[in-house]
Amino acid sequence: MKPLGPIPSGYGANTEGRLLIGGHDVTALIEAAGDTPLFVYDLGMVARRVERLRAAMPAGLEIHYAVKANPFAPLVSAMAGIVDGFDVASDGELRRAIEAGMAAAHVSFAGPGKKARELEAAIRAGATINLESEHEADRALSIGEALGLTPRLAVRINPEFELRGSGMRMGGGAKPFGVDQERVAPLVRRLAEAGADYRGLHVFAGSQSLDGDAIIETQANSVALARQIDDRTGIRAPLVNLGGGFGIPYFAGDVALDVEAIGAALAGRIDGEAERYAIELGRWLVAEAGVYLARIVDRKVSHGKVFLVTDGGLHHQLAASGNFGTVVRRNYPVAVATKFGAEPGEEASVVGCLCTPLDRLADDAMLPRAEPGDIIAVFLAGAYGATASPTAFLGHPAPCEIAISAESAVILT
Numbered sequence: 001m002k003p004l005g006p007i008p009s010g011y012g013a014n015t016e017g018r019l020l021i022g023g024h025d026v027t028a029l030i031e032a033a034g035d036t037p038l039f040v041y042d043l044g045m046v047a048r049r050v051e052r053l054r055a056a057m058p059a060g061l062e063i064h065y066a067v068k069a070n071p072f073a074p075l076v077s078a079m080a081g082i083v084d085g086f087d088v089a090s091d092g093e094l095r096r097a098i099e100a101g102m103a104a105a106h107v108s109f110a111g112p113g114k115k116a117r118e119l120e121a122a123i124r125a126g127a128t129i130n131l132e133s134e135h136e137a138d139r140a141l142s143i144g145e146a147l148g149l150t151p152r153l154a155v156r157i158n159p160e161f162e163l164r165g166s167g168m169r170m171g172g173g174a175k176p177f178g179v180d181q182e183r184v185a186p187l188v189r190r191l192a193e194a195g196a197d198y199r200g201l202h203v204f205a206g207s208q209s210l211d212g213d214a215i216i217e218t219q220a221n222s223v224a225l226a227r228q229i230d231d232r233t234g235i236r237a238p239l240v241n242l243g244g245g246f247g248i249p250y251f252a253g254d255v256a257l258d259v260e261a262i263g264a265a266l267a268g269r270i271d272g273e274a275e276r277y278a279i280e281l282g283r284w285l286v287a288e289a290g291v292y293l294a295r296i297v298d299r300k301v302s303h304g305k306v307f308l309v310t311d312g313g314l315h316h317q318l319a320a321s322g323n324f325g326t327v328v329r330r331n332y333p334v335a336v337a338t339k340f341g342a343e344p345g346e347e348a349s350v351v352g353c354l355c356t357p358l359d360r361l362a363d364d365a366m367l368p369r370a371e372p373g374d375i376i377a378v379f380l381a382g383a384y385g386a387t388a389s390p391t392a393f394l395g396h397p398a399p400c401e402i403a404i405s406a407e408s409a410v411i412l413t
């Protein structure tokens with residue numbers, strides 16, 4: 001038997017024992033959406049997450065959403081009304097951010113390898129480009145000149161420090177991201193001399209950290225580094241984006257972050273000037289609000305082991321299958337959604353419909369006995385799900401996605 005990850009709070013069962021998402025019976029949601037596999041995002045839960053973060057963080061601190069975590073249009077639109085800015089990583093995301101109603105002045109565009117077309121789109125829209133290299137700075141400046149527009153430019157720093165305990169490290173040592181910290185001040189001076197609209201500094205040192213002390217330390221280092229660069233250039237960065245890296249508990253034994261403690265520590269460091277700082281989060285804001293639903297198509301026994309074969313799989317849920325940045329495969333929180341109230345009755349493995357042994361959604365898990373027709377729920381599907389998976393693999397159709405709100409309206413794509 002292998003343990004399952006922790007089901008996030010806020011999910012329960014109705015009297016028929018079926019999983020409720022935002023108060024809706026899963027079978028009704030599937031009927032409304034038309035079919036499985038299906039992603040359901042609870043916008044009410046997203047809003048409560050933002051509220052909790054805002055209450056925890058210093059007053060005035062900007063909260064940005066990293067669109068790549070979940071670019072589903074109705075979710076991005078809902079976010080536009082409750083956060084202070086978006087971080088995008090392609091011109092496609094930039095378009096989506098603006099269509100969702102976020103003012104371009106509050107959109108920043110980070111990421112290596114921005115194409116000329118993308119730099120042009122950002123400059124035309126008036127979004128901030130977080131520069132990843134000196135060469136990118138030259139390109140943005142000359143595109144701005146050719147367009148007769150003043151580009152809004154910030155510099156992403158590749159800091160000497162990194163976010164300890166982070167699932168994906170994106171700072172410290174040789175990296176494709178950002179400008180090495182000792183070269184940032186000369187670049188900022190050059191931007192100012194070239195007449196760019198200098199928007200500030202950006203540090204993003206890692207992702208999926210559950211170590212609150214490490215996040216506090218990284219934020220402190222980032223604040224100190226930004227002040228150092230201000231001193232060296234004599235130019236005050238208008239906005240310092242401290243990045244994020246806030247993780248969520250995916251696996252058995254993981255403990256949720258104490259964001260209130262992180263906020264209290266940050267308040268102590270940026271007292272009186274919180275307005276010039278931002279944090280940008282993806283996963284922490286949206287992962288728990290998403291559930292992936294797949295239907296059991298077959299139940300088979302092989303060498304004494306039970307396999308529940310679903311119509312979903314790694315083509316929609318690469319991360320849950322254990323093939324997205326993990327070394328040792330562990331189970332996400334998974335449940336039989338149509339028997340959510342029932343006690344576990346057998347050990348079973350949940351697999352997908354792809355012809356590869358990598359396509360597993362739960363290994364040797366204790367679950368209520370399930371039959372073909374029952375629905376499997378994979379939790380923590382609100383971030384890095386559909387769009388972070390190889391949806392074209394094997395030629396299955398794209399999954400359905402719906403967002404639900406407290407007003408009980410079902411919003412389709």
Ligand SMILES: *Cc1c(COP(=O)(O)O)cnc(C)c1O
Nearest residue numbers: 066110204207208244281282283
């Ligand atoms: C991916 C990314 C994020 C979001 O990371 P999460 O782990 O989802 O919070 C934020 N900022 C930048 C620059 C990113 O690349």
